[in-house]
Amino acid sequence: AEAEQQEASHRDYDAVMIQGISESVELLGELKRAVLEGQIDMHYQPKVDLRSGRVYGVEALMRWNHPEKGSIPPGRFIPRAEQSTLIQLITDFALERSLAQLAAWHKTGMDLTMAVNISTRNLLQPGFTAMVLSTLEHLGISGEYLELEVTEGALMMDMERTLEELTQLAEANLVISIDDFGTGYSSLQYLHQMPVSLLKIDQSFIRRLPKDRSAGHILDAAVSLAHNLGIKTIAEGVEDRRVFDYLQTTGCDMAQGFLIAPAMDAPGFIRWYQSCQGVWKPGDPANQPQT
Ligand code: C2E
Ligand code: MG
Ligand code: MG
Ligand code: MG
Numbered sequence: 001a002e003a004e005q006q007e008a009s010h011r012d013y014d015a016v017m018i019q020g021i022s023e024s025v026e027l028l029g030e031l032k033r034a035v036l037e038g039q040i041d042m043h044y045q046p047k048v049d050l051r052s053g054r055v056y057g058v059e060a061l062m063r064w065n066h067p068e069k070g071s072i073p074p075g076r077f078i079p080r081a082e083q084s085t086l087i088q089l090i091t092d093f094a095l096e097r098s099l100a101q102l103a104a105w106h107k108t109g110m111d112l113t114m115a116v117n118i119s120t121r122n123l124l125q126p127g128f129t130a131m132v133l134s135t136l137e138h139l140g141i142s143g144e145y146l147e148l149e150v151t152e153g154a155l156m157m158d159m160e161r162t163l164e165e166l167t168q169l170a171e172a173n174l175v176i177s178i179d180d181f182g183t184g185y186s187s188l189q190y191l192h193q194m195p196v197s198l199l200k201i202d203q204s205f206i207r208r209l210p211k212d213r214s215a216g217h218i219l220d221a222a223v224s225l226a227h228n229l230g231i232k233t234i235a236e237g238v239e240d241r242r243v244f245d246y247l248q249t250t251g252c253d254m255a256q257g258f259l260i261a262p263a264m265d266a267p268g269f270i271r272w273y274q275s276c277q278g279v280w281k282p283g284d285p286a287n288q289p290q291t
Contacts (some may be wrong), residue, residue, distance in 0.1 A: 152184030203237025
């Protein structure tokens with residue numbers, strides 16, 4: 001009876017596995033079509049200088065408007081796309097759409113930088129650096145306006161090749177930043193080896209400020225380590241006023257989060273930017289996100 005039961009639970013397990021795999025396969029097929037059929041869009045979340053409040057740039061975040069399922073968050077499809085070569089199509093799309101948007105903003109005098117999330121697989125993809133640089137050139141945008149957000153895991157995958165790619169990108173003045181800093185295999189070694197110029201301190205620490213003293217110590221340590229290496233820091237996930245005020249008392253350089261604004265579509269971002277005239281101050285009613 002025991003063997004039978006085991007057999008049955010194996011079958012259940014297999015069934016769940018197979019269902020999971022086929023859902024993934026189905027999702028990837030749909031995702032590819034979604035890109036080609038225009039169901040994918042980029043939204044933009046502002047990033048501000050902590051001292052001056054200047055809105056110096058945005059992070060591009062992908063949105064999938066599925067015709068039947070509605071809006072699908074990137075956390076549900078990006079990790080699966082990263083398991084396949086589809087991530088190349090996804091990243092090409094993100095870069096092209098966001099940089100075309102940036103070029104349009106520059107024409108109207110909006111002096112902003114654009115940050116795009118890229119995956120480990122992108123850095124190991126032949127011709128990736130050349131593709132990025134030619135997209136910039138084609139749009140007439142100089143390198144310092146593009147920031148590439150990579151996670152710590154990406155840097156640890158194949159250090160030698162990653163270093164080669166990142167060095168070429170950094171030589172073209174691109175900003176290389178470490179996303180979700182503190183959640184990965186934080187190795188202090190890569191920080192001084194890799195041409196990194198910005199650390200994005202993960203939301204999980206920022207959210208616990210200002211009460212949680214250990215989160216405060218982690219922030220201080222990350223900021224001072226970064227500054228000693230000539231690297232700037234940005235706090236992610238700033239959701240309330242007390243956190244923002246606290247951050248201003250630290251050495252952290254920039255902030256991003258729902259307190260300032262969520263990611264907005266391009267027209268929404270322009271309205272928001274114009275209403276604060278490119279400088280965000282906490283508590284200013286003119287700065288409420290426009291959706
Ligand atoms: P991420 O790169 O760490 O992006 C920040 C995420 O935090 C975004 O979620 C953003 O909407 C959310 N966020 C911003 N401020 C706050 C806040 O104050 N509180 C909270 N709770 N959340 C905040 P989103 O847009 O759902 O994206 C999730 C992840 O999906 C991103 O994390 C990124 O890793 C990935 N992703 C999004 N777009 C792309 C893309 O175009 N390409 C790639 N490769 N990955 C992407
Ligand atoms: Mg990011
Ligand atoms: Mg990311
Ligand atoms: Mg992050």
